[in-house]
Amino acid sequence: GQQVMQIPQYQHVQEGEDFTTYCNSSTTLSNIQWYKQRPGGHPVFLIQLVKSGEVKKQKRLTFQFGEAKKNSSLHITATQTTDVGTYFCAAHEGAQKLVFGQGTRLTINP
């Protein structure tokens, strides 16, 4: 079945530093989704990328979908303490199922 590998597993930064998490697949993806889970909370949808080479921005967050549609990244500029949490990428396997990456846990030193 579909597999997505996400790295790094953990990332600790000083507040104000940038952060990037990467998601990779060995197969071409139809689309990629990103979710954020705050500590003790549940995943919340952030964005979906569909087109090859697509770049989308949400304030300090920049999402990219690779040209070959096999990888994606989430970059946060100038992290804030509110960015703490685990970021997951997810890809479709068929029309109904999502396969999640293992997530990158971001902690921030204020």
Next chain:
Amino acid sequence: DGGITQSPKYLFRKEGQNVTLSCEQNLNHDAMYWYRQDPGQGLRLIYYSQIVNDFQKGDIAEGYSVSREKKESFPLTVTSAQKNPTAFYLCATRTSGTDTQYFGPGTRLTVL
């Protein structure tokens, strides 16, 4: 999200007992999903249902059972056959024509 209720938030059971986790939604979404999350891990799909009275096994269905008698409800039973039931269980919904899944607050099950 506000329209998905999972109760209780914390649940404790003795080993060998079956336990049913509740998931109710008022979003009128067609599809519902159950995921399991272990510490430091991603989400793994247990079961999903696209319409009432129909459901499919996910990647880790062994030791679990579900029913979908109403559109609003998708309860998950963790049976005594599940070898490592202690985990965080998340219910999600999705409306037809979109890819976004909306998650409930989750139930943290501890089997003693």
